[in-house]
Amino acid sequence: MIVTVTYNPAVDQTIQFDEQMAPDRVMRADSAQFDAGGKGINAAQLLTAMDCPCVATGLLGGFTGSFIRETLQEDGVETAFVDVDGTTRLNTTAIAAAEEYKLNQSGPTVGASVVDALLEQVRAQSPDRVLVGGSLPPGLSPDAIDRIAAGGDWETIVDTGGDVLRELDGQYGLCKPNRAELGDATGADVSTVEGCADAADTFRDRGFDRVLASLGADGAVLVGDAGRLYAEALDIDVVDTVGAGDALLSGVLSAWEAGADDETALRTGVAVSSQVVQRAGTAVPDLDDIETLRENVTVRQL
Ligand SMILES: Nc1ncnc2c1ncn2[C@@H]1O[C@H](COP(=O)(O)OP(=O)(O)OP(=O)(O)O)[C@@H](O)[C@H]1O
Numbered sequence: 628m629i630v631t632v633t634y635n636p637a638v639d640q641t642i643q644f645d646e647q648m649a650p651d652r653v654m655r656a657d658s659a660q661f662d663a664g665g666k667g668i669n670a671a672q673l674l675t676a677m678d679c680p681c682v683a684t685g686l687l688g689g690f691t692g693s694f695i696r697e698t699l700q701e702d703g704v705e706t707a708f709v710d711v712d713g714t715t716r717l718n719t720t721a722i723a724a725a726e727e728y729k730l731n732q733s734g735p736t737v738g739a740s741v742v743d744a745l746l747e748q749v750r751a752q753s754p755d756r757v758l759v760g761g762s763l764p765p766g767l768s769p770d771a772i773d774r775i776a777a778g779g780d781w782e783t784i785v786d787t788g789g790d791v792l793r794e795l796d797g798q799y800g801l802c803k804p805n806r807a808e809l810g811d812a813t814g815a816d817v818s819t820v821e822g823c824a825d826a827a828d829t830f831r832d833r834g835f836d837r838v839l840a841s842l843g844a845d846g847a848v849l850v851g852d853a854g855r856l857y858a859e860a861l862d863i864d865v866v867d868t869v870g871a872g873d874a875l876l877s878g879v880l881s882a883w884e885a886g887a888d889d890e891t892a893l894r895t896g897v898a899v900s901s902q903v904v905q906r907a908g909t910a911v912p913d914l915d916d917i918e919t920l921r922e923n924v925t926v927r928q929l
């Protein structure tokens with residue numbers, strides 16, 4: 628069973644415009660939607676849709692927090708959140724002509740005591756895997772993630788970037804940087820797929836058993852004791868890529884939870900992310916055919 632931890636959830640607002648963004652005038656949207664978001668929450672929704680047992684935890688507050696709670700309940704996602712005083716953030720993706728603009732708030736300031744409260748929620752679920760996903764709100768340091776990793780007898784997976792990823796100091800089962808995050812964290816040349824695999828391999832020494840690097844339209848690399856696997860992305864029509872990394876990771880984790888090997892897990896991850904990027908926002912797509920779709924994904928050893 629997987630517990631997801633989202634320290635900094637978000638309501639994801641996705642607005643689509645027919646025309647390009649332009650300053651100093653009112654842009655009229657073609658469509659708009661709100662989704663429950665934040666990396667761990669997206670993963671929990673996808674895992675639930677794939678019938679993979681999981682519980683979503685994290686910090687929620689204010690009217691946006693209530694929206695997320697209600698949405699997850701409607702979607703049948705099990706939850707165990709900790710309430711905070713501030714208001715959960717609202718992140719906006721604007722899709723204008725073919726361009727994607729992502730505007731993320733920093734989130735409400737929280738006190739360090741929330742880590743103890745969250746750890747209690749996680750322990751109460753007795754998970755075999757814990758996924759900590761997304762940025763940290765003001766008031767928390769990378770130690771908040773290290774404490775989850777050291778807090779029980781579970782494998783911890785982490786999906787975060789920037790300084791937080793660089794400063795983690797614990798034992799992790801996996802991290803999932805995207806290409807830019809992998810480059811930032813290692814300082815390596817990640818312009819080629821082989822360069823990404825090399826960078827991922829060296830990054831394992833920093834306390835990660837495996838590294839899953841998502842490479843957008845170039846696919847994904849999974850590096851671990853079983854070798855360096857590369858999966859090509861599928862040739863599809865992309866609406867927006869918000870949540871693509873969460874989808875890749877959810878597919879991999881759901882396959883591992885079902886006992887699959889790394890190659891099948893990587894195929895599943897790419898298949899799930901392909902479904903997600905063909906839809907606007909972080910809404911959960913139909914994943915019923917995922918075991919068939921994953922057969923279309925090509926994986927090879929590098
Ligand atoms: N343009 C694309 N065409 C096909 N597949 C794509 C494309 N972009 C993303 N994907 C799929 O989604 C996966 C994850 O993409 P990406 O590396 O963009 O994630 P990310 O940057 O972590 O995204 P986010 O932070 O928004 O969740 C890729 O490994 C690939 O399978």
Ligand SMILES: O=P(O)(O)OC[C@@]1(O)O[C@H](CO)[C@@H](O)[C@@H]1O
Binds near residue numbers: 637639763869
């Ligand atoms: O600001 P963070 O925590 O890094 O990312 C948050 C976020 O952009 O990531 C998800 C997509 O992966 C969205 O649901 C959410 O808005």
